[in-house]
Structures are given as structure tokens and as C-alpha cells.
Amino acid sequence: MAQIKIAIVGAGSIGAGWAILFASAGERVALYDPEIAQRESAKKRIGERLSLLKSHELLADTVDQVLNRVEVFDDLATALSGATLIQECGPERVDIKREIFREIESHVDREAIIASSSSAIKPSEFTNEMKFPERALVIHPGNPPYLILVGEIVPSSRTSEAVIDRVRQILESSGMSAVLVRNEPQGFVFNRLQGAILREAYSLVRDGVISARELDEIMIKGLGKRWALIGAFGASSLNVKGGIRAHVARMGESYYKMGLERGQDDPWTPDLVEKVASDMEKKFPVDNWEADVLARDEALMKLTRLMKELGR
Numbered sequence: 001m002a003q004i005k006i007a008i009v010g011a012g013s014i015g016a017g018w019a020i021l022f023a024s025a026g027e028r029v030a031l032y033d034p035e036i037a038q039r040e041s042a043k044k045r046i047g048e049r050l051s052l053l054k055s056h057e058l059l060a061d062t063v064d065q066v067l068n069r070v071e072v073f074d075d076l077a078t079a080l081s082g083a084t085l086i087q088e089c090g091p092e093r094v095d096i097k098r099e100i101f102r103e104i105e106s107h108v109d110r111e112a113i114i115a116s117s118s119s120a121i122k123p124s125e126f127t128n129e130m131k132f133p134e135r136a137l138v139i140h141p142g143n144p145p146y147l148i149l150v151g152e153i154v155p156s157s158r159t160s161e162a163v164i165d166r167v168r169q170i171l172e173s174s175g176m177s178a179v180l181v182r183n184e185p186q187g188f189v190f191n192r193l194q195g196a197i198l199r200e201a202y203s204l205v206r207d208g209v210i211s212a213r214e215l216d217e218i219m220i221k222g223l224g225k226r227w228a229l230i231g232a233f234g235a236s237s238l239n240v241k242g243g244i245r246a247h248v249a250r251m252g253e254s255y256y257k258m259g260l261e262r263g264q265d266d267p268w269t270p271d272l273v274e275k276v277a278s279d280m281e282k283k284f285p286v287d288n289w290e291a292d293v294l295a296r297d298e299a300l301m302k303l304t305r306l307m308k309e310l311g312r
């Protein structure tokens with residue numbers, strides 16, 4: 001695909017991280033930040049991370065080749081000129097996001113896509129007053145974006161489907177999986193999942209069930225290790241022969257009671273289980289269960305070796 005220009009507004013940790021991802025994938029990156037210190041340190045910070053990526057064999061080109069694709073500007077309009085995607089990475093405050101979006105919109109043509117990296121502010125809260133809200137949305141990365149290779153695409157109800165498709169294409173051609181998050185839920189999905197775990201973890205520590213460090217042993221050596229390879233629904237699919245339906249038949253009641261203890265009366269209805277099972281069976285067909293379990297175990301063996309190397 002032809003090289004495109006990506007403008008990044010805000011050169012802090014997430015702005016620099018996006019620059020590394022996009023420039024490593026061959027795109028041209030223009031960085032802007034109102035703070036002179038941030039502008040002056042940006043290429044050094046990016047270069048240091050690129051060198052580390054190179055030493056871990058995670059960079060196809062040379063550090064200089066990638067760094068040469070990144071240009072830092074002290075003028076917003078020039079940085080934005082000709083950009084296909086503008087990725088806003090300013091402070092997490094709705095008034096500031098509104099102001100930055102207003103300013104960006106005054107400088108660009110109708111074609112440019114304007115995305116925010118916001119962790120939790122709904123896109124409609126700062127895009128509704130725009131002239132062209134159909135080209136605005138949130139693309140929420142993990143931190144750092146060049147290593148946590150999944151981005152949540154969070155449109156407002158006014159974002160166009162063509163913009164969603166184009167963003168998906170840009171992220172995927174940069175090596176990042178794109179997931180679509182509908183309806184602007186508070187915290188999107190990444191942080192909602194994180195929040196669910198943290199809420200339960202805090203409750204367990206509060207109730208004297210376990211210490212914080214021992215809880216993290218379960219996360220690192222147990223759940224996180226398995227989830228890293230097959231996900232939460234994937235783990236349920238492979239834990240019980242017969243997949244999701246069999247897992248719910250065996251464990252559903254117990255999970256329901258755990259929810260009740262936390263005031264959550266929210267059973268997994270047959271319709272809901274059917275929806276999850278039929279989607280997951282496309283990835284883990286029930287008649288391929290033994291082979292999928294074997295593949296999981298071999299992946300766990302490789303991960304176990306790596307974790308040993310890392311002293312985990």
C-alpha cells in the first residue's frame with residue numbers, strides 16, 4: 001500500500017508510542033506538541049525505543065530509516081497538512097480535547113480522519129459540536145502502542161462506516177489488531193475488563209482472602225498466562241470438552257453465585273450463551289477440541305520457557 005502521512009498531536013508517551021508504531025510500519029509521521037521540551041526530546045525518546053526494538057529483532061528497517069520518517073513541527077497547521085489520519089494524544093480532559101478537535105478541524109480538509117487516543121472520554125463528548133463529526137472517533141491504544149498491538153476503534157453514533165473501515169485498514173497495515181467497540185460504553189472494553197478484575201481483586205484483599213502479591217501470582221502464572229494465548233472465552237472453550245456450552249453447563253451456576261455475592265444478578269441466559277458459543281466455535285470448533293487443546297499446551301510450553309528466562 002502507498003505510504004500515508006499520520007499527524008500526531010501531543011508528543012507524550014502515547015504520542016511517541018504511536019509514532020514508533022506507524023513509522024516502523026513505513027508511514028510518514030508528523031509530530032506536534034505545544035511544549036518545546038516535548039518537541040525537543042521527542043526524536044531522542046523515539047530513537048532510544050527503536051534501538052531497543054532493533055536489539056530484540058522487532059524492527060524490520062534500521063533505526064535511522066524509521067527515525068527519518070518522523071518529523072517534529074512547532075506549528076500545528078503544517079504538521080497536519082496532507083495527513084490521512086490525525087491522532088490526538090493530548091491530556092485526558094474533555095475541555096482540552098474539545099478545544100484541540102476544534103483547532104484541528106479548522107486546519108484540515110474534509111477527508112482527514114481525526115481520532116483521539118482517549119482512555120475513557122466518549123467520542124460524542126468532544127466531537128458532537130464539530131462541523132464534520134462523521135470523520136471523528138476514538139482509537140484507544142494500549143500502552144505502549146507499538147507493543148500492545150490491539151487498538152479499540154470507538155465511533156460515536158455520527159462517525160461514518162467508511163471512516164471506521166479506513167481506520168481498521170490503517171491500524172491493521174501497521175501490525176495492530178483493530179477491534180470495534182459500539183455504543184461508547186464507559187471505559188470502552190479494554191478498561192472495563194481491567195476494571196472488572198481490579199474491582200474483584202480489591203474486594204478479595206479487603207476481605208482478607210488473599211494478599212495483593214499472591215493475587216498477582218494467580219494473574220501472572222495462572223489467568224494472564226493462559227489468557228495471553230487464547231483469551232477469556234478461548235480459555236472457557238478449551239477448559240471443558242464440548243466448548244462454551246459444556247463449560248457453562250458445568251460452571252455457569254458457580255459463576256452466577258460469585259456474581260450474586262457482589263450484588264450482580266446477571267445470569268448468562270441461553271440466548272447469550274448461544275451467541276458466545278456460536279461465535280467462539282468459528283475459532284475453536286467443538287470437533288477439533290483435542291487438537292486445539294494440544295496447540296494450547298504447546299504454546300504454553302513455549303511461554304513457560306520464556307517466562308523462566310524472565311525469572312517469572
Ligand SMILES: NC(=O)c1ccc[n+]([C@@H]2O[C@H](COP(=O)([O-])OP(=O)(O)OC[C@H]3O[C@@H](n4cnc5c(N)ncnc54)[C@H](O)[C@@H]3O)[C@@H](O)[C@H]2O)c1
Binds near residue numbers: 010012013091096118
Ligand atoms: N498513558 C497511558 O497508559 C494511556 C493509554 C491509552 C491512552 N492514553 C490516552 O492518551 C492520551 C495521552 O496520554 P499520555 O499518557 O501520552 O499523556 P502525556 O502526559 O505523556 O502526554 C500528553 C502530551 O500532550 C501535550 N499537550 C498538552 N496540551 C496540549 C494541547 N493543547 N494540544 C496538544 N498537545 C498538548 C503535552 O505537552 C504532552 O506532551 C490521553 O488522552 C490518555 O488518556 C493513555
